[in-house]
Amino acid sequence: MTGLVLLRPWWLLALPVVAALAVLLWRRRARLGDWERVVRPEMMAALRRLGHVEAGRQGVQGVGALAAAGLVVLALTGPATTRREAAAFRNLDGVILVLDASPSMTEADGWSQMLTAGRAAMAGLGARPAALVVVAGDAYHxxxxxxxxxxxAQTWQLVDGATVPDRGxxxxxxxxxxxxxxxxxxxxxxxVVLFTDGGGLGPETLEVAAKLEAEGARLSVVAPEGLEPAEVLARAGGGQTFTPLEGVALAGFLAEGGRAQLERADYPLLFLADHGRLMLLAALVPLLLGFRRRQP
Incomplete structure (x- = not known):
């Protein structure tokens, strides 16, 4: 979602009505107090020279009112721009990284790839806050x-086999x-993104994944390619699986995923600044054409 969007586009249906009124006003310029159709031209010219008639004033008033109406309709459509980086909404949409720091992970050849994938994923966080949980035989925040x-990122890079004292x-x-x-x-x-080699994935993990999804979180898994328990876990948690070499893809997933979830939960205004109020102020300008100083 980039650029200008309309929060209430159905108000555009009112624009043809305003346009039709403008055409009608143009064609039927005679209104109450407009004597041009009933007074002889030479008499009307004399009245203008004497200053008793202001030519075209009624038309100007009508055009000003219709211009204001058009601006009001555009304001009601809710023209908005993206404010994805707004810090005021930082506590609504987050990322929790869960890193398995058991010896089977930290002593394996793919450990550095796991750390690299995590650092790449952080590039897709944008304004989303993130937390880190490390786990082996026990879990620590x-x-x-x-x-x-x-x-x-600094803490992430320092995790090794000695970070969690509990074996398992x-x-x-x-x-x-x-x-x-x-x-x-x-x-x-x-x-929630779990970085794992597949060790310990079982019924208990699936149960917690279902709980996370019920609480509004998606569980994705970074694991070696073709690891079936990881794929089953990701499906249960409503997320996706990534290999340690797919850090860029994971970053893109995290960059757009949180916003999509909030929008499905009816939170679109968290990312959009509605400029309709400014347009309502602009609508006051053409209305000023309808006012004139009364001559003494």
Missing amino acids: AVDLTSDHGEL SRPWLGLARAADVLEEARLVSAD
């Missing part, structure tokens, strides 16, 4: 929900902690 993505691989605990973050921050929508 490593970074609170923040819009400081530089701090998040229990990704459902990380997802459960992500659900706690979602509830505490009162997010309207969120993306």
Whole structure:
């Protein structure tokens, strides 16, 4: 959603009505007090020379009123521009990264690729705040929900096999902690991204994924290609699967995903600035044509 959009485009249907009134006014210029059709031309010319008749005044008044009506109709359509970076709405739409830091992950050859995918994903956060949860045998909230993505990236890069002292691989605990973050921050929508090698994915993880989706979050999974449990988990959580080499695709997914969720939840104005009020002020200008100083 970029550029100018109309929040209430159905008001455009009123423009043909205003246009029809303008044509009617142009064709039927005689109105109450317009004597041009009943007074002889030479007498009307004399009255104009004496200053008793202001030629064309009624037409100017009508045009001004119709111009104002047209501007009011355009204002009611809700012309708006995108304000995606508005900080006032930072707590409505977030991203929670859940990183499996168990030895099977950190000691594998693909660990650096996982970290690279996470850094690439952060490029798609935009104004969305993000949090980091690390998990192995237990789960820990490593970074609170923040819009400081530089701090998040630094912490992300420092995660290694010694970060979580509890041995094991229990990704459902990380997802459960992500659900706690979602509830505490009162997010309207969120993306939860699990970085895993597939260890520990089972019924418990699917259960938490369903809970996340019920709370308005989508669960996506970054895992080695062709890992069926990861694909099943992503489908259960309403998200997608990505390989560690698809960090750019994940960034694009996160960049647009949160906005789409809020719009489906009837929150379009979170991203749009309605300029209709300014157009209503502009409609006052042609109305001034209808006023004149009464001569003494």
